[in-house]
Amino acid sequence: MRLDLLSTLNAERAARRAAVLVTELETGAQRLVKAADIAADPLHEALADALRMGRSTQIHFEGSAYFLTIQVPPVRLIAIGAVHITQALAPMAKLAGFDMTIIDPRTAFATPERFPDVKVLAEWPDDVLPALRLDRYTAVGLFTHDPKIDDQALIAALRADCFYIGALGSRKTHAKRVERMEAAGFAQEQLARIHAPIGLDIGSVTPSEIAVSVVGEIISALRKKPKRSEAGA
Amino acid sequence: MLASDDTILAQAEAWRRAGKGVALATVIETWGSAPRPVGSHLVIDEDGLFLGSVSGGCVEGAVVSEAADVIVDGKARTLEFGVADETAWRVGLSCGGRIRVYVERVD
Incomplete structure (x- = not known):
């Protein structure tokens, strides 16, 4: 060469x-x-x-x-929420080869002490996501439970056609989320791409176990062939 | 440290820019239960240092020694490894798969 x-x-x-x-x-x-x-x-x-x-x-x-x-570009993982689950997720994402960034405007959460080995931005998603330029090689996980924070990133991720979008929260919480996104003009097919509740169904209980299920779900979205019904999407 | 494709190709460039002879090996075809997927890289320098892998460690030794010849003569070549080739190479894939590896010099 x-x-x-x-x-x-x-x-x-x-x-x-x-x-x-x-x-x-x-x-x-x-x-x-x-x-x-x-x-x-x-x-x-x-x-x-x-x-x-x-x-x-x-x-x-x-x-x-x-x-x-x-x-193809290395996979990035943008996690919204500097929370207990993302503390467990950070080392696992690194091991899986994902380039991870955590975003959370709550400065009490987003501290380098809590996240010693990963990029943490104590900013609103709307303020920092444009510079990060989400793309189809980016996974986005929403972990704050707070629509004020999560929704900003969700809208950006849907627009950028990120290969994986996962959102923490119950089915009820997710139904409300879908309603808000429909009101914001997104189509049902787009919203069906959101993985919610987040993570593979392996009966996870602890933050670490949930983190494992999220890493598995991201790998599955990355590597498995799309189903026939989704192939044209 | 686990080497990803990023670091492997960056290392290939760095070694070459440092004036070293460098060969790049790439898995171009696999049959059966091959240990590393098509596209996997192994980069080798003139001193036999290497980074990455083309198998689970089964045939790297043979690829590294072949790479030394590629670095000298500059001729790219395709190597084939598998259970059937044990007599030819004295190495094989214990998993029973077969692989073809393209080895080229970085010029």
């Missing part, structure tokens, strides 16, 4: 942009295709498919074998 291609690949990753390295296996010829330039590439259909799946793969095109090295 040419150093300039490797360098561009690393730069694209750092900028949270997807890219594909195309290697013709017979000759070793390579090119780097940025996500924005895929339409112009002769292999555009295969590139788009592989990128959507987020998986590197080998393809055959007009008698030649190509390997597509797919690079």
Whole structure:
């Protein structure tokens, strides 16, 4: 691989942009295709498919074998609420490879002492989310129980088409949340994407157990193929 | 430290920029219960230092020694490992899977 291609690949990753390295296996010829330039590439259909799946793969095109090295941005987890569950979630998210940021405007909660090893922003979601630029490689978890705080992030996450949106709270709480989001103009299909109550149903009781269920649910949203009914969404 | 693809490719660039010979190995095909998915990387420098993995540790030794040749002659090559190749490589995948690994030099 040419150093300039490797360098561009690393730069694209750092900028949270997807890219594909195309290697013709017979000759070793390579090119780097940025996500924005895929339409112009002769292999555009295969590139788009592989990128959507987020998986590197080998393809055959007009008698030649190509390997597509797919690079998608590292998964981020934005957690709203510097609470007991997110204290347990922070080390687990790190281990799972998620780049985590916690946001909570309540300064008594959002302290570095309570969260020694993770980015914590003691700000309102509306004030800091625009700069964080949510994208489809971002997971958002809502943990404050407070609509004043959670809803700001929920609206941003729905608009950004984040791959995972989870919200803590009972079914009743969630029904009210859905009503508020419908009033804010979101369609039912969009709201159906919210995982609520948050986390896989493994009978979690303690904050740590709930954190495990949330990590599992995020991994499931990231890795499992969408169901046929959701595929077109 | 657990190495992610980020750190592996960043390390490849850093080693090359430091003037070292570097090879990048990539799993390009798997059959059966292969331990690491297609696209997994292993980066190797001229001194045999390496980061990442292409299997669960079963064939890394063979890839690292082949990488030394790739760093010298610059010719990319495809290696195949699996239960059937034990005589050829004296290494195999204990899981019974097969993998193909593309090894190229970073120029």
